[in-house]
Amino acid sequence: MDLKSYLREKKEMIDGALEEFCPQPEGPAGVLAKAMRYSLFAGGKRLRPILCLAGASTVGDAEAEKAVLPVACAIEMIHTYSLIHDDLPAMDDDDMRRGKPTSHKVFGEAVAILAGDALLTEAFHLMTDEGSTRQLDPALLLRAINLIAASSGHLGMVGGQVVDIESEGKQVDPSLVEFIHTRKTGALIHASVSAGAMLGGGSRDEIKAIHLYGRKVGLAFQVADDILDRKGDSETMGKDAGSDERKGKITYPSVLGLERSEEIKRGLIREAIDALGNFDHRADPLRHIAQYISERNK
Amino acid sequence: MDLKSYLREKKEMIDGALEEFCPQPEGPAGVLAKAMRYSLFAGGKRLRPILCLAGASTVGDAEAEKAVLPVACAIEMIHTYSLIHDDLPAMDDDDMRRGKPTSHKVFGEAVAILAGDALLTEAFHLMTDEGSTRQLDPALLLRAINLIAASSGHLGMVGGQVVDIESEGKQVDPSLVEFIHTRKTGALIHASVSAGAMLGGGSRDEIKAIHLYGRKVGLAFQVADDILDRKGDSETMGKDAGSDERKGKITYPSVLGLERSEEIKRGLIREAIDALGNFDHRADPLRHIAQYISERNK
Numbered sequence: 001m002d003l004k005s006y007l008r009e010k011k012e013m014i015d016g017a018l019e020e021f022c023p024q025p026e027g028p029a030g031v032l033a034k035a036m037r038y039s040l041f042a043g044g045k046r047l048r049p050i051l052c053l054a055g056a057s058t059v060g061d062a063e064a065e066k067a068v069l070p071v072a073c074a075i076e077m078i079h080t081y082s083l084i085h086d087d088l089p090a091m092d093d094d095d096m097r098r099g100k101p102t103s104h105k106v107f108g109e110a111v112a113i114l115a116g117d118a119l120l121t122e123a124f125h126l127m128t129d130e131g132s133t134r135q136l137d138p139a140l141l142l143r144a145i146n147l148i149a150a151s152s153g154h155l156g157m158v159g160g161q162v163v164d165i166e167s168e169g170k171q172v173d174p175s176l177v178e179f180i181h182t183r184k185t186g187a188l189i190h191a192s193v194s195a196g197a198m199l200g201g202g203s204r205d206e207i208k209a210i211h212l213y214g215r216k217v218g219l220a221f222q223v224a225d226d227i228l229d230r231k232g233d234s235e236t237m238g239k240d241a242g243s244d245e246r247k248g249k250i251t252y253p254s255v256l257g258l259e260r261s262e263e264i265k266r267g268l269i270r271e272a273i274d275a276l277g278n279f280d281h282r283a284d285p286l287r288h289i290a291q292y293i294s295e296r297n298k
Numbered sequence: 299m300d301l302k303s304y305l306r307e308k309k310e311m312i313d314g315a316l317e318e319f320c321p322q323p324e325g326p327a328g329v330l331a332k333a334m335r336y337s338l339f340a341g342g343k344r345l346r347p348i349l350c351l352a353g354a355s356t357v358g359d360a361e362a363e364k365a366v367l368p369v370a371c372a373i374e375m376i377h378t379y380s381l382i383h384d385d386l387p388a389m390d391d392d393d394m395r396r397g398k399p400t401s402h403k404v405f406g407e408a409v410a411i412l413a414g415d416a417l418l419t420e421a422f423h424l425m426t427d428e429g430s431t432r433q434l435d436p437a438l439l440l441r442a443i444n445l446i447a448a449s450s451g452h453l454g455m456v457g458g459q460v461v462d463i464e465s466e467g468k469q470v471d472p473s474l475v476e477f478i479h480t481r482k483t484g485a486l487i488h489a490s491v492s493a494g495a496m497l498g499g500g501s502r503d504e505i506k507a508i509h510l511y512g513r514k515v516g517l518a519f520q521v522a523d524d525i526l527d528r529k530g531d532s533e534t535m536g537k538d539a540g541s542d543e544r545k546g547k548i549t550y551p552s553v554l555g556l557e558r559s560e561e562i563k564r565g566l567i568r569e570a571i572d573a574l575g576n577f578d579h580r581a582d583p584l585r586h587i588a589q590y591i592s593e594r595n596k
Contacts, residue, residue: 090407
């Protein structure tokens with residue numbers, strides 16, 4: 001399959017749906033929707049929602065993929081909120097993201113915090129919208145939302161971010177790097193593809209296999225990111241390269257070295273693809289995405 | 299009925315459930331759960347979750363009330379997150395809340411922001427937890443979550459907060475005060491009692507009546523708060539009295555004067571109680587709570 005066309009096609013599908021689902025900037029609170037849109041349409045690759053669609057089409061059909069579109073878009077909203085809050089002066093204090101000024105640089109800190117809050121809330125509003133999700137089974141939908149919430153909250157993304165921030169510039173146990181990465185980045189990536197497979201009507205065994213794929217790919221994604229930050233140049237990254245090191249962030253290369261990190265990344269990708277062994281060609285997008293995560297250079 | 303015992307009994311029920319539902323501070327991310335708990339158990343009156351329980355028992359029975367307990371607790375988590383973020387230096391910059399130092403004063407800004415994020419996320423995690431919500435109909439539960447999310451997000455609480463912050467110290471259209479209050483405080487109060495009535499199995503007409511009650515009581519609550527801030531002393535308020543005025547906040551007293559604000563408040567409470575005209579004694583808690591909101595002095 002041609003992964004480039006696949007990713008382009010799915011990205012367009014998601015961008016179109018996000019355009020429809022995200023509120024328009026109108027009325028006295030218009031600046032809020034403006035800030036939500038600014039970050040939501042700041043050039044994201046839509047990897048998480050694409051994984052959600054691919055999870056659904058691996059176990060279902062094109063209809064299944066279409067049915068999970070609101071959930072896929074909600075996941076992108078959650079991802080976007082996390083980037084806005086991560087960039088805040090009190091957190092990573094980043095001025096640029098994907099080559100553009102960060103939300104608090106454009107809208108000020110108060111509106112940036114609130115735009116993040118609103119995107120997180122809107123994600124759950126969208127996933128429970130009767131009109132958009134009428135093709136999904138209510139009990140299954142509740143279970144998928146529960147997984148997404150678990151992966152985003154104190155046991156997942158937010159928990160990882162707290163430990164990441166608290167260990168910055170400190171001598172910490174190297175085992176913490178896996179704790180941070182599986183939660184901060186891995187959990188939502190895992191939930192994206194798993195929610196897709198659950199809502200696509202996957203069997204217990206299918207969902208189990210895709211769970212495993214998601215865990216491996218989620219961790220591999222962050223290891224690849226760490227390696228890129230160490231090796232990359234600012235232009236292809238769209239943010240300052242080497243910024244992890246300057247901030248004293250705990251990363252795979254800083255704990256285990258570059259070479260060992262590359263090995264770990266390749267091992268995780270191999271395990272992810274192996275997990276899909278019992279699927280037919282419908283799992284090809286997931287297989288190719290795993291490879292892409294390993295080889296991407298920005 | 300004896301409102302004081304009623305409120306005490308329901309508060310104990312909610313505190314017990316929150317104790318069980320809120321994560322324990324353990325593991326590397328323990329500080330996060332610690333911060334979540336610090337604010338969640340900082341002496342809140344639990345008005346919103348009590349309204350949720352009362353909404354359920356007005357249309358159902360004691361079992362209905364017990365069944366909505368996780369949803370009631372989730373609403374208190376959402377309320378608590380909003381207080382943590384409102385108090386941040388970039389927002390209202392408050393050092394004290396309910397007579398205790400605010401979250402960012404104790405844990406620092408980064409952890410305070412993340413504790414808010416985690417409480418908001420945990421609310422949706424709890425409401426979709428299969429074990430806790432097994433007595434509730436999945437389709438109805440999705441509808442209730444949707445209402446709660448709508449009332450908390452860009453069209454509700456967060457939207458109100460944006461306009462509140464943006465209009466601080468500015469000459470703005472007095473009509474904005476209702477826009478802000480119905481969203482910033484009113485929406486979640488309205489959603490609390492309405493979600494209770496929906497999940498308690500209320501008929502269409504019953505839910506409609508309780509919707510109206512919720513709208514009136516929600517707005518009355520904030521008008522009463524404005525009046526208290528203007529008249530109250532710091533001791534009974536647990537925060538600086540007169541702080542709205544010093545910050546140039548747009549409030550009912552600042553726009554319409556104290557006397558007219560009192561009239562509006564009394565009118566809203568009357569309309570709220572009138573909306574319950576067709577209910578029997580089971581609506582007595584809601585009637586007494588409306589009166590209490592009007593007459594409270596802290």
